[in-house]
Amino acid sequence: MINPFFKNNGPFKISDILQLINLDDLKIVNDQKIADIKDLFTSEKNDITFFHSKKYKEIAKNTKASFCITTENLKNELPKNCKPLLVKNVLVSTSKVTSKFYPNSINDNFDYTAKDIAETKFQDKVKFGKNVLIGNNVNIGANCLIGHNSIIEQNVSIGDNCSIGSNVIIRNTLINNNVRVLDNCVIGKHGFGFFPINEKNLRYPHIGFVIIAENCEIGCGCTIDRGSMSNTVIGKNTFLDNQVHIAHNVKIGENSIIAGQVGIAGSSILGNNIRIGGQAGISGHLTIGNNVEIAGGSGVIKDISDNSKVMGYPAKNIRDFLKNNK
Amino acid sequence: MINPFFKNNGPFKISDILQLINLDDLKIVNDQKIADIKDLFTSEKNDITFFHSKKYKEIAKNTKASFCITTENLKNELPKNCKPLLVKNVLVSTSKVTSKFYPNSINDNFDYTAKDIAETKFQDKVKFGKNVLIGNNVNIGANCLIGHNSIIEQNVSIGDNCSIGSNVIIRNTLINNNVRVLDNCVIGKHGFGFFPINEKNLRYPHIGFVIIAENCEIGCGCTIDRGSMSNTVIGKNTFLDNQVHIAHNVKIGENSIIAGQVGIAGSSILGNNIRIGGQAGISGHLTIGNNVEIAGGSGVIKDISDNSKVMGYPAKNIRDFLKNNK
Amino acid sequence: MINPFFKNNGPFKISDILQLINLDDLKIVNDQKIADIKDLFTSEKNDITFFHSKKYKEIAKNTKASFCITTENLKNELPKNCKPLLVKNVLVSTSKVTSKFYPNSINDNFDYTAKDIAETKFQDKVKFGKNVLIGNNVNIGANCLIGHNSIIEQNVSIGDNCSIGSNVIIRNTLINNNVRVLDNCVIGKHGFGFFPINEKNLRYPHIGFVIIAENCEIGCGCTIDRGSMSNTVIGKNTFLDNQVHIAHNVKIGENSIIAGQVGIAGSSILGNNIRIGGQAGISGHLTIGNNVEIAGGSGVIKDISDNSKVMGYPAKNIRDFLKNNK
Numbered sequence: 001m002i003n004p005f006f007k008n009n010g011p012f013k014i015s016d017i018l019q020l021i022n023l024d025d026l027k028i029v030n031d032q033k034i035a036d037i038k039d040l041f042t043s044e045k046n047d048i049t050f051f052h053s054k055k056y057k058e059i060a061k062n063t064k065a066s067f068c069i070t071t072e073n074l075k076n077e078l079p080k081n082c083k084p085l086l087v088k089n090v091l092v093s094t095s096k097v098t099s100k101f102y103p104n105s106i107n108d109n110f111d112y113t114a115k116d117i118a119e120t121k122f123q124d125k126v127k128f129g130k131n132v133l134i135g136n137n138v139n140i141g142a143n144c145l146i147g148h149n150s151i152i153e154q155n156v157s158i159g160d161n162c163s164i165g166s167n168v169i170i171r172n173t174l175i176n177n178n179v180r181v182l183d184n185c186v187i188g189k190h191g192f193g194f195f196p197i198n199e200k201n202l203r204y205p206h207i208g209f210v211i212i213a214e215n216c217e218i219g220c221g222c223t224i225d226r227g228s229m230s231n232t233v234i235g236k237n238t239f240l241d242n243q244v245h246i247a248h249n250v251k252i253g254e255n256s257i258i259a260g261q262v263g264i265a266g267s268s269i270l271g272n273n274i275r276i277g278g279q280a281g282i283s284g285h286l287t288i289g290n291n292v293e294i295a296g297g298s299g300v301i302k303d304i305s306d307n308s309k310v311m312g313y314p315a316k317n318i319r320d321f322l323k324n325n326k
Numbered sequence: 327m328i329n330p331f332f333k334n335n336g337p338f339k340i341s342d343i344l345q346l347i348n349l350d351d352l353k354i355v356n357d358q359k360i361a362d363i364k365d366l367f368t369s370e371k372n373d374i375t376f377f378h379s380k381k382y383k384e385i386a387k388n389t390k391a392s393f394c395i396t397t398e399n400l401k402n403e404l405p406k407n408c409k410p411l412l413v414k415n416v417l418v419s420t421s422k423v424t425s426k427f428y429p430n431s432i433n434d435n436f437d438y439t440a441k442d443i444a445e446t447k448f449q450d451k452v453k454f455g456k457n458v459l460i461g462n463n464v465n466i467g468a469n470c471l472i473g474h475n476s477i478i479e480q481n482v483s484i485g486d487n488c489s490i491g492s493n494v495i496i497r498n499t500l501i502n503n504n505v506r507v508l509d510n511c512v513i514g515k516h517g518f519g520f521f522p523i524n525e526k527n528l529r530y531p532h533i534g535f536v537i538i539a540e541n542c543e544i545g546c547g548c549t550i551d552r553g554s555m556s557n558t559v560i561g562k563n564t565f566l567d568n569q570v571h572i573a574h575n576v577k578i579g580e581n582s583i584i585a586g587q588v589g590i591a592g593s594s595i596l597g598n599n600i601r602i603g604g605q606a607g608i609s610g611h612l613t614i615g616n617n618v619e620i621a622g623g624s625g626v627i628k629d630i631s632d633n634s635k636v637m638g639y640p641a642k643n644i645r646d647f648l649k650n651n652k
Numbered sequence: 653m654i655n656p657f658f659k660n661n662g663p664f665k666i667s668d669i670l671q672l673i674n675l676d677d678l679k680i681v682n683d684q685k686i687a688d689i690k691d692l693f694t695s696e697k698n699d700i701t702f703f704h705s706k707k708y709k710e711i712a713k714n715t716k717a718s719f720c721i722t723t724e725n726l727k728n729e730l731p732k733n734c735k736p737l738l739v740k741n742v743l744v745s746t747s748k749v750t751s752k753f754y755p756n757s758i759n760d761n762f763d764y765t766a767k768d769i770a771e772t773k774f775q776d777k778v779k780f781g782k783n784v785l786i787g788n789n790v791n792i793g794a795n796c797l798i799g800h801n802s803i804i805e806q807n808v809s810i811g812d813n814c815s816i817g818s819n820v821i822i823r824n825t826l827i828n829n830n831v832r833v834l835d836n837c838v839i840g841k842h843g844f845g846f847f848p849i850n851e852k853n854l855r856y857p858h859i860g861f862v863i864i865a866e867n868c869e870i871g872c873g874c875t876i877d878r879g880s881m882s883n884t885v886i887g888k889n890t891f892l893d894n895q896v897h898i899a900h901n902v903k904i905g906e907n908s909i910i911a912g913q914v915g916i917a918g919s920s921i922l923g924n925n926i927r928i929g930g931q932a933g934i935s936g937h938l939t940i941g942n943n944v945e946i947a948g949g950s951g952v953i954k955d956i957s958d959n960s961k962v963m964g965y966p967a968k969n970i971r972d973f974l975k976n977n978k
Binding site: 281 | 779781782783797798799801815818819832835836867871872888893894895909911912913929930949964965
């Protein structure tokens with residue numbers, strides 16, 4: 001799939017990439033062109049990838065990438081076709097290389113291509129409010145409404161029968177049919193991801209996007225950040241109440257209900273038919289099973305298996321929690 | 327009181343209503359016209375009502391409605407004047423009937439009647455910023471200010487000496503005198519209420535509105551949802567800090583102080599002179615007495631009696647909490 | 653430093669001030685003019701100050717102010733050059749006097765001086781979106797971007813290389829170089845500070861402002877309130893995620909990372925290199941040391957010393973918390 005939002009500025013010669021990550025001294029036989037940077041699994045020949053944790057050992061063994069940013073400790077897991085590039089901090093080096101391929105994915109400046117919808121091809125196709133702005137190359141399906149002062153940035157795609165509220169900002173997002181996005185949402189900005197370096201943090205690129213499946217409703221004032229290397233996904237028929245925050249790379253399943261002011265930290269994966277009460281928080285990089293219920297105000301800091309009901313901080317079995325907290 | 331926000335599309339013949347809730351087979355002598363759908367207490371003759379919980383038994387006994395959507399178990403509580411309509415799920419059937427009477431109360435699309443305030447009768451009466459939009463049939467009192475990019479949707483009423491900030495959206499709301507609504511608030515959208523049905527949730531109508539009494543202040547980025555069958559009410563001289571979320575049907579008394587990022591779930595009733603610290607949460611359908619203090623970050627999951635001070639999650643007596651958490 | 657945001661309407665005769673705080677009976681020899689109201693430390697001769705807590709005894713002894721609003725209990729701490737004005741409630745009286753000097757600091761009405769940026773001197777200097785509004789006497793440095801529908805109110809100053817998102821409102825704020833403010837933020841409104849008086853709360857003036865140091869990033873939907881008598885400060889290279897609320901007078905150090913939906917209550921002081929997880933809350937008037945880590949969802953209700961890691965509510969040593977909450 002070609003990334004609809006972030007243009008790949010490559011290919012680049014491997015010598016230029018090596019210079020960028022301070023490996024100028026590395027001897028290379030052939031100064032070949034590198035087409036793209038991808039993860040271990042999706043990389044093809046002539047791509048560069050990265051490998052920073054033993055957790056991905058099995059995938060690393062089969063990568064098709066020609067080069068891999070990694071460490072001394074991990075290099076032996078790579079196949080012969082993939083030359084290891086040894087660095088001190090894999091993620092920082094990866095960030096630098098990704099920035100070279102996708103320079104527009106670092107900072108989210110406003111979309112200067114946006115113009116008044118009345119000057120676009122949507123003037124007769126969409127029912128719209130005052131001061132609606134549409135960027136270049138936007139798609140909007142049949143029978144859609146867009147409220148006052150809303151901004152649909154370049155390359156965004158919206159399905160049929162969608163209702164976008166007022167004061168909404170949507171960028172880097174694919175919205176399917178029958179979705180409602182209520183007022184004041186900001187969807188698709190980069191996540192809160194960077195390497196803390198004193199005096200000047202290094203942002204890493206966010207080349208993923210947001211996918212909102214059909215029949216979803218996103219409440220007022222929600223923020224949904226786009227993914228870094230993968231996407232942020234809201235499954236079909238999932239409803240979010242007001243002031244919910246969904247961080248980058250989060251994936252939420254189908255038919256789920258997320259009440260007001262909930263926050264879900266980066267890269268957590270949630271199953272289907274989940275119910276989360278108001279103000280609950282879910283830490284990053286967790287897996288929450290199907291049919292899970294999380295009581296309002298809970299703080300989830302570890303994985304939760306299918307069909308569980310949890311409560312408290314740290315969240316535990318709801319019966320135990322209530323018994324211990326009479 | 328005639329609902330100023332949602333037009334009753336009735337009357338409808340009872341035969342049409344029966345068909346809608348799959349009771350076509352029910353024999354009726356007279357295909358009379360039904361004027362409205364209301365709760366057990368406010369219904370009049372020729373109205374239809376609903377009765378889904380024993381809790382309302384005493385009110386049911388005296389309802390004046392001609393028909394009542396209810397269950398086999400509850401039907402014997404109804405008076406002779408009121409014919410029971412037996413269904414499997416009272417609330418789903420009620421939702422369908424309410425949607426028939428009030429189709430515009432389901433989804434909150436933007437107000438397409440809104441136009442630039444400079445083109446309205448308020449151009450000389452109100453002090454306003456750039457790009458202010460006013461819907462049809464709005465009332466605004468003397469000596470009011472409305473900031474840039476704010477949207478006052480149709481039928482909203484604002485009293486005297488009010489200051490509305492910038493980027494504010496107000497719909498389905500009655501605002502009394504001397505109220506300040508700060509920037510980026512969204513007031514009066516429908517609540518987070520629906521019946522979870524796989525593949526497509528069924529929203530129930532919200533025909534209530536928001537009432538903000540005199541001398542209130544609503545902080546930046548707050549969301550206050552309107553009621554479903556009743557109203558959401560903020561009592562006089564009550565102040566809300568930034569990013570507070572008030573769900574549908576909530577009623578807050580007078581002289582209360584609600585700090586930043588607090589969330590109050592649907593249908594809870596709060597007394598007067600209440601103080602709620604930052605980020606506290608109150609579950610739905612609770613009753614909080616007068617003069618109650620709730621410490622910041624607390625999670626209230628049961629009723630609280632007058633003059634209590636509570637803290638923790640679940641919130642308990644503040645002395646006990648602090649003693650047990652040194 | 654002259655306050656760039658709030659005009660001092662003084663000087664006023666001391667007799668007028670005495671009348672305002674119901675001290676008309678107090679005998680004064682010379683009806684001198686009072687230039688300003690300041691805190692004990694910064695007051696000069698011909699200023700009026702206030703002293704309401706023993707905590708400030710040492711500073712009180714050396715104040716240069718000519719008059720001081722205080723109580724019977726505290727008056728003897730003041731030097732001879734400073735005449736005590738004895739009142740029942742120091743803060744209420746101080747509020748009244750401050751309101752006289754700075755009447756525009758009480759309520760935050762929209763900035764009616766704002767006009768379309770295309771009509772200002774910034775039309776060629778700044779890269780801007782549609783419907784951007786700029787108030788009187790704004791400064792914007794080189795190489796800045798301002799997104800659609802954003803409002804920069806009068807007297808705000810923005811450094812070089814800054815990127816302001818869309819739907820942002822900035823008032824009473826000094827922003828240094830290389831700062832990014834993302835969409836939907838509201839920065840610089842007055843804090844949630846007032847004296848609860850039945851039927852009509854008395855707001856106290858907020859004559860402080862917000863200072864955002866260089867290299868900061870402020871996430872979407874954040875609110876940062878300005879200070880009352882001092883300023884609200886975000887130290888350099890500090891990053892805030894989405895939906896964070898920073899209350900008045902808060903000072904955050906350098907190189908800190910504050911995740912989504914965190915709330916920091918009024919007047920707390922945070923050190924450098926702090927990390928705060930999502931949804932954590934910090935009570936008011938606390939001191940948080942350098943290099944502190946606060947786990948997501950925690951509630952901090954007392955001071956935290958340097959290099960601590962805390963978790964829970966109330967937040968305690970993270971090891972103890974996890975040991976007790978397996």
